[in-house]
Amino acid sequence: MITVLTGGTGGAKFVDGLRQIVRPEDLTIIVNTGDDLLWWGLYVSPDLDSIAYMLAGKLSQERGWGVKSDTFFCLHAMGQLGQPTWFHAGDRDLATHVFRSKLLADGKTLSEATAEIASRLGIKARVLPMSDSRVETRVLTPAGDLSFEEYFVQRWYQDPVESVRFAGASDAEPAPGVIEAIRSADLVLLAPSNPVTSIAPILAVPGIREALRESRARIAAVSPIVGGAAVTGPAGTLMAAQGFAVSIAGVADFYQDFLDLLVVDSEDAPAAEELRKTGMRVHCTPTIMRKYEDRIALAKSALDAAMQPPSAQDAVERP
Amino acid sequence: MITVLTGGTGGAKFVDGLRQIVRPEDLTIIVNTGDDLLWWGLYVSPDLDSIAYMLAGKLSQERGWGVKSDTFFCLHAMGQLGQPTWFHAGDRDLATHVFRSKLLADGKTLSEATAEIASRLGIKARVLPMSDSRVETRVLTPAGDLSFEEYFVQRWYQDPVESVRFAGASDAEPAPGVIEAIRSADLVLLAPSNPVTSIAPILAVPGIREALRESRARIAAVSPIVGGAAVTGPAGTLMAAQGFAVSIAGVADFYQDFLDLLVVDSEDAPAAEELRKTGMRVHCTPTIMRKYEDRIALAKSALDAAMQPPSAQDAVERP
Numbered sequence: 001m002i003t004v005l006t007g008g009t010g011g012a013k014f015v016d017g018l019r020q021i022v023r024p025e026d027l028t029i030i031v032n033t034g035d036d037l038l039w040w041g042l043y044v045s046p047d048l049d050s051i052a053y054m055l056a057g058k059l060s061q062e063r064g065w066g067v068k069s070d071t072f073f074c075l076h077a078m079g080q081l082g083q084p085t086w087f088h089a090g091d092r093d094l095a096t097h098v099f100r101s102k103l104l105a106d107g108k109t110l111s112e113a114t115a116e117i118a119s120r121l122g123i124k125a126r127v128l129p130m131s132d133s134r135v136e137t138r139v140l141t142p143a144g145d146l147s148f149e150e151y152f153v154q155r156w157y158q159d160p161v162e163s164v165r166f167a168g169a170s171d172a173e174p175a176p177g178v179i180e181a182i183r184s185a186d187l188v189l190l191a192p193s194n195p196v197t198s199i200a201p202i203l204a205v206p207g208i209r210e211a212l213r214e215s216r217a218r219i220a221a222v223s224p225i226v227g228g229a230a231v232t233g234p235a236g237t238l239m240a241a242q243g244f245a246v247s248i249a250g251v252a253d254f255y256q257d258f259l260d261l262l263v264v265d266s267e268d269a270p271a272a273e274e275l276r277k278t279g280m281r282v283h284c285t286p287t288i289m290r291k292y293e294d295r296i297a298l299a300k301s302a303l304d305a306a307m308q309p310p311s312a313q314d315a316v317e318r319p
Numbered sequence: 320m321i322t323v324l325t326g327g328t329g330g331a332k333f334v335d336g337l338r339q340i341v342r343p344e345d346l347t348i349i350v351n352t353g354d355d356l357l358w359w360g361l362y363v364s365p366d367l368d369s370i371a372y373m374l375a376g377k378l379s380q381e382r383g384w385g386v387k388s389d390t391f392f393c394l395h396a397m398g399q400l401g402q403p404t405w406f407h408a409g410d411r412d413l414a415t416h417v418f419r420s421k422l423l424a425d426g427k428t429l430s431e432a433t434a435e436i437a438s439r440l441g442i443k444a445r446v447l448p449m450s451d452s453r454v455e456t457r458v459l460t461p462a463g464d465l466s467f468e469e470y471f472v473q474r475w476y477q478d479p480v481e482s483v484r485f486a487g488a489s490d491a492e493p494a495p496g497v498i499e500a501i502r503s504a505d506l507v508l509l510a511p512s513n514p515v516t517s518i519a520p521i522l523a524v525p526g527i528r529e530a531l532r533e534s535r536a537r538i539a540a541v542s543p544i545v546g547g548a549a550v551t552g553p554a555g556t557l558m559a560a561q562g563f564a565v566s567i568a569g570v571a572d573f574y575q576d577f578l579d580l581l582v583v584d585s586e587d588a589p590a591a592e593e594l595r596k597t598g599m600r601v602h603c604t605p606t607i608m609r610k611y612e613d614r615i616a617l618a619k620s621a622l623d624a625a626m627q628p629p630s631a632q633d634a635v636e637r638p
Contacts, residue, residue, distance in 0.1 A: 041421030073390050077414030081439045091410040095396030098417075102360030120400045 002303075003185040003217070007032030007047040007198025009064040010224055010231065010289070011191035012054040017295030018189070019055060021303065024124035028181040032193070033110065033129045034137035034166055034201030035148045039087050040078060042097040043104055046149065047198070048114055048129060049096055056121035058092075067092040086154040111175045128181065130202040133172035137201050138165050139238075148197055157234040161241040164196055169204040174211075182211040187306050190221035192231070192287060195254045196238035212258040220261040220306040222287060222298065223251045227267050231288055247271060252280050263287065263302045321622075322504040322536070326351030326366040326517025328383040329543055329550065329608070330510035331373040336614030337508070338374060340622065343443035347500040351512070352429065352448045353456035353485055353520030354467045358406050359397060361416040362423055365468065366517070367433055367448060368415055375440035377411075386411040405473040430494045447500065449521040452491035456520050457484050467516055476553040480560040483515055488523035493530075501530040506625050509540035511550070511606060514573045515557035531577040539580040539625040541606060541617065542570045546586050550607055566590060571599050582606065582621045 002022055006015055006029060015029060029051055036045045046065065053059035053067055060068040070090030079085040089097060096117060103113035109132040118127045139151040141159035151157055182188055193199055203209045212219060228247050230236040236246040244250040248264045248271050255262075262280055264272050265287040272282040283305035289295045321341055325334055325348060334348060348370055355364045365384065372378035372386055379387040389409030398404040408416060415436060422432035428451040437446045458470040460478035470476055501507055512518055522528045531538060547566050549555040555565040563569040567583045567590050574581075581599055583591050584606040591601040602624035608614045 040417050041424050042417065067396070071390060071392050071410065073410035074393065074413045074417070077386070077411040078418065081414055081418050081436065083414075083418060091390065091392035091413075092396040094393045094410075094413065095400055095402075098359050098361065098393070099397065099400050099402060105360050117400065 001026050001028070001181075001185045002187045002189060003028045003030060003181045004189045004191055005030050005193075005199055005202050006051065006191035007035070007193045007202070008233070009050065010233075011047070011193035011198060012050040012059065012064070013289045013295050014189075014191040014222060014299060015051060016054050016292075017289070017297070017299030018303070019125060020296045021300055024055075027125040028177070028185070029125060029127050030178055030181065030202060031127060031129055032198045032201050033131065034135055034197065035152075036134070036136070037087070037147055037149050039089060039097070040083060042094075042101045044087070044089065044097050045100070045110070045114075045129070048127065049093070051127055052096070052114075052118055052121055052123060055118070055123045055125055055127070058121070066090050087149060088153075109175075111177070126177070126181070128177050129175050130178060130208070131172040131205045132175045133168060135169045135172045135201055135205060136167040137197050138167050139197075140164070152197075152234065157237065161234075161237055164200075164238060164242060166201050166204040169201070170206065172205045174205050174207050178205075179207055179211045182208065182215050182217070185215065185217040187303070188212065188215060188217045188219045189302065189306070190219070190255065190259075192222040192224040194224060194230070194233060194235040194238065195244075195251060196235065196242050200254075209258070215258075218260050218306050219255075219258050220263060220283075220302060221251065221255050221259055222263040222302055223248045223265065223268070225251050226265040226287060248282070249275055249278075252278070256280075261306050263298075263305060320345050320347070320500075320504045321506045321508060322347045322349060322500045323508045323510055324349050324512075324518055324521050325370065325510035326354070326512045326521070327552070328369065329552075330366070330512035330517060331369040331378065331383070332608045332614050333508075333510040333541060333618060334370060335373050335611075336608070336616070336618030337622070338444060339615045340619055343374075346444040347496070347504070348444060348446050349449055349497055349500065349521060350446060351517045351520050352450065353454055353516065354471075355453070355455070356406070356466055356468050358408060358416065359402060361408075361413075361420045363406070363408065363416050364419070364429070364433075364448070367446065368412070370446055371415070371433075371437055371440055371442060374437070374442045374444055374446070377440070385409050406468060407472075428494075430496070445496070445500070447496050448494050449497065449527070450491040450524045451494045452487060454488045454491045454520055454524060455486040456516050457486050458516075459483070471516075471553065476556070480553075480556055483519075483557060483561060485520050485523040488520070489525065491524045493524050493526050497524075498526055498530045501527065501534050501536070504534065504536040506622070507531065507534060507536045507538045508621065508625070509538070509574065509578075511541040511543040513543060513549070513552060513554040513557065514563075514570060515554065515561050519573075528577070534577075537579050537625050538574075538577050539582060539602075539621060540570065540574050540578055541582045541621055542567045542584065542587070544570050545584040545606060567601070568594055568597075571597070571601075575599075580625050582617075582624060
């Protein structure tokens with residue numbers, strides 16, 4: 001049994017690789033919901049949607065978000081009605097938002113709505129939101145206290161970041177099944193997602209970090225930092241803003257209280273050598289997923305390394 | 320000042336003709352909301368939408384409802400999610416439903432939401448829902464107690480009709496401006512809409528029928544019945560179910576307590592002659608709106624006849 005913690009585009013790609021080599025019945029995916037937003041009054045969960053579309057084979061590979069070949073006629077009409085259009089909800093994508101909003105308005109929890117959508121899309125892996133409560137990632141910048149999507153999509157993550165917080169986290173509970181999925185897994189994988197805004201919101205839900213610390217599962221993370229910078233997006237800026245080094249050492253620090261293995265890019269082999277001196281197991285392998293095959297190779301390499309006995313910890317693969 | 324009571328496709332066509340010959344500032348349109356429905360959890364008001372799209376030049380002329388050249392990608396995706404698809408909400412049309420639903424969820428009344436949508440679409444005529452309260456046209460059939468859209472759209476008005484009622488009407492109030500628009504008008508026009516399910520719901524809102532009876536305005540109706548049958552749709556079936564003759568005399572009966580003039584099709588000239596013997600003013604003119612010019616001609620003819628002094632009441636135009 002494998003449990004994955006994920007959010008964002010890198011996470012969805014990693015999950016895509018993993019699902020090619022693991023039976024879907026053996027896969028539980030715990031997804032960040034800190035980016036969720038009310039858009040045009042509809043409840044939108046960008047990371048749950050990306051994972052669901054990826055697992056259903058519907059994700060736009062070109063864009064990395066939304067439904068493939070989607071159109072934007074409703075968006076255009078909303079613009080004509082004077083409504084904001086910076087969050088690009090496509091016409092097919094909108095069906096998910098409308099359906100989820102209806103389920104929530106009917107009194108379903110976000111977990112129940114997520115399970116219903118996954119079932120309708122024919123998804124066999126288990127997809128869980130991190131929490132059924134509203135936990136909102138807020139990014140404090142000189143331009144104001146922004147939601148993550150305002151910071152990331154509307155303003156192209158150009159603002160200097162003063163701090164990041166997870167509003168509502170202290171009162172939130174893990175969604176049903178989350179703690180159990182961490183405790184009972186053989187392996188917990190942290191996808192190469194932004195540690196600050198994809199993984200940290202999950203860890204901020206009371207009980208989840210403790211479950212990781214106490215889990216009997218091996219716990220491995222794939223570093224989204226390669227060569228001292230994020231592969232994509234604002235992970236570097238945000239890690240620095242949170243006082244972490246923008247390096248694989250910074251990623252190790254982020255997860256140090258529960259991590260058994262850090263999977264890093266082969267480019268970081270020298271830094272990996274340094275990191276091993278602190279006692280951290282580090283596995284080097286190509287982590288940048290340009291092609292479809294890269295996803296499978298990374299998932300396989302991470303899985304193999306994580307399941308090896310600790311004595312083999314210093315094995316270094318080279319491309 | 321002209322106030323129009325309307326609903327449905329025939330009503331929208333008539334309003335289209337009227338707006339070509341009357342300044343929009345002089346036009347108030349009171350619209351049936353008995354057909355309103357929650358569709359995928361969104362508040363949809365088919366008659367308000369048809370009027371708004373018509374006035375904005377966006378109505379699909381081919382279909383008679385929805386936005387011209389609209390696509391149905393969201394509808395298709397909703398079908399894939401296992402949701403009903405019999406009500407054909409297009410992608411551009413959906414923007415109106417999403418926007419209105421958001422305005423209502425934000426605490427706006429239906430009147431306020433209607434005014435906001437009209438303003439965004441550049442509509443200068445005043446569009447009012449009959450009421451801000453929920454009044455639901457229910458059609459009792461052997462197949463069950465159906466909403467109007469279930470009866471009309473989902474089941475193609477094939478069910479025998481036992482009765483029609485307007486749930487919630489007795490507790491409803493006319494929307495702000497409705498009574499005033501009837502009382503202060505020079506002319507009130509009842510569009511050639513289905514008397515039972517487009518006009519009767521408006522008349523069922525307490526105070527509206529009384530305002531028509533007491534108004535100083537001339538009140539004229541255009542008959543949707545031509546040659547003993549409805550021009551389109553189930554008006555004939557429904558009038559019969561309500562105990563009215565399916566004829567211009569039946570239409571006159573429907574409105575007898577406040578009507579000054581009935582505009583009927585030239586084809587009904589003999590029946591008009593009979594009807595005049597009861598004391599009703601009747602004006603004969605071509606009423607079937609096949610072409611765009613027909614709409615303008617009918618609006619002009621109805622307007623001229625209504626504003627003529629009563630002594631000219633027997634004027635009969637022939638095509």
